[in-house]
Amino acid sequence: MAPESDGWSGMGWDWTDVAEVRRRLDRGADPEHWGGGRPLHRAAAFGSPxxxxELADRVSDVDATQHGVTALWEAVVSRKPDNARALAAAGADPWRPSPGGWSPGRLSLAGPTPDLFLVPDGEYLTxxxxxxxxxAHRLITALGTFYYDGTGLACVAGIDAAEAVRRMEAVPVADEVIAELLEDVYRYDAAESLRIVGVTSVPGGCVVTQPWGYAPHMPGVLTRLSTGTVCYGMYANPKSGNQGSIVRDGTVEGSDxxxxxGPDPYDTPEQILVSYLYQGNxxxxxxxxxxxxxxxARGVVGPPDIWVxxxxxxxxNH
Known part of the structure; x- marks a missing residue:
């Protein structure tokens, strides 16, 4: 909770009520400081235009940074175009360089509102x-919206379902066993259900999935699948959120x-773009x-090419 002295105690996540914000400002709330950072940055991501x-009119520098980025960057990354327009109208610079070589304006050219700002000569996407x-647009549209909480998956480059099954040394599961499992997966023996995964060939490689558990994300599965290639594993943990891992040729390169x-301003330019495009997906x-x-989305939600x-x-322990 923010300290009483800055005037923002109890604001929480909702920064949409302009009357409440104006009341606090008029009573001495600090437009430059809030317990969680800068009020303008907070409003850019979670507030209303x-x-x-109102806040932009009260701060000394509308382009002040927090963790290396401006409030305008936060608005663009958060896909709040009306907030971004309000900041630009208040004098924020869409083309100010940010970490990773991107500016808020150039990043917006890759997103859903490429006409958000007037684009000067020399600013364009390669x-x-x-x-x-x-x-990114094609892939997100193709997958659509589906429930994935509790799902484990491994996306493997360059091999098909048959090769993935061979690498895992897995065996096909009888149709009647799968029918019984899918009828009520939580009544099935948990130790046995965690050994059953679906495998599907897709353009570019294959997907190993388990809609009810984390098995495809286990290190011993990913290291075997990744021989001579790369995989990205994920478990959509209902308790703690999405957990990802990168495994290349049997070596874990990234975990947790x-x-x-969403993008981290200290990522590489390529990572920032991809994280921005796939934020929330x-x-x-x-x-x-x-x-x-x-x-x-069949490779993730099923039915897969084969259950094994x-x-x-x-x-x-690999």
Whole structure:
């Protein structure tokens, strides 16, 4: 909770009520400081255009930074175009360079509102960046919206379902066993259900999925699948959020990642673009990282090309 002295105690996440914000400001709330950072940055991401305009009129520098980025950057990344317009009208600079080589304005060219700002000469997306943005739009649209909480998956580049099954040393599961499992997965023996995964070939590689558990994300599964290639694994943990891992040729390169969580201003330019494009779409992010180009969500939600059972082994210690 913010300290009483800054005047923002109890504001929480909702910064949409301009009357409340104006009342606090008139009573001495600090427009430059709030317990969680800068009020303008908070409003840019979680507020209304009216609140943004009110705060922008009261701060000394509308382009002041927090964690290396401006409030306008926060508005663009949060996909709040009306807030971004309010900041630009207050004098914020859309083309101010930000960490990673992007400006808020150039990043917006890759998103859903490329006409957000008047674009000066010399500001444009490269052909490669445009291709990445177009594929993101296609992939997110192709996958659509579906419930994935509790799902584990591994997106594997360059191999098909048959090769993935071979690498995991898995065996096909009888139709009647799958029918019984899918009828009520939570009444099925948990130790056995966690050994059953679906595998589907997609353009660019394959997807290993388990809509009820984390098995495809276990290190011992990912290291076997990644021989000579790369995979991105994810478990959509209902308790703690999406947990991602990168495994390349049997070596874990990254763990405890947050696919779909949005860009970090200290990422590389390529990482910032991809994270921005796939923000809020973790499954699409995983597919894109591995270079998969599915045309629908079947590889994740099923029915897969084949259901298989993993052999008994310690998958947590590879």
């Amino acid at each position: 009216e609140v943004v305009a 052909d490669a960046e445009r291709t990445v943005a177009q594929e 990642l947050h696919p779909g969580g 973790p499954v699409a992010y995983c597919c894109a990282f591995a270079g998969l180009r599915p045309t629908d 059972q993993l052999p008994r082994r310690d998958y947590w």
